Amino acid sequence: QVQLVESGGGLVQAGGSLRLSCAASGRTFGVYTMGWFRQAPGKEREFVAAISWSAGSTYYADSVKGRFTISRDNAKNTVYLQMNSLKPEDTAVYYCAAESKRYRGRYRLPSSYDDWGQGTQVAVSS
Secondary structure (H helix, E strand, C coil), X not given: CEEEEEECCEEEECCCCEEEEEEEEECHHHCCEEEEEEECCCCCCEEEEEEECCCCCEEECCCCCCCEEEEEECCCCEEEEEECCCCHHHCXXXXXXXXXXXXXXXXXXXXXXXXXXXXXXXXXXC
């Protein structure tokens, strides 16, 4: 099992930036993919970005492409989400997730991930 702890959320004005961090501990050597998802009130959890733990390949939702950047520091077992040019519609609770038990290759689906953090709130004011 992998334990995940997110940090870095907060309140920011539209056009501003935030950097989220996700610190992983436990069985991190078995992680295939790390993902960021978000969930706004009354909406389903949606894919934001993902990164393969070994190769570093990155994937983004169309809504954040060009504004958000996912990266990882393997030595620190930490994944980051740099969010620039934030919009009010980016307001949500952001969750970090790990695909750790077996490789599924469906990084956009929440069901592909085995471990989840508690979430961190991001609020963007207009």
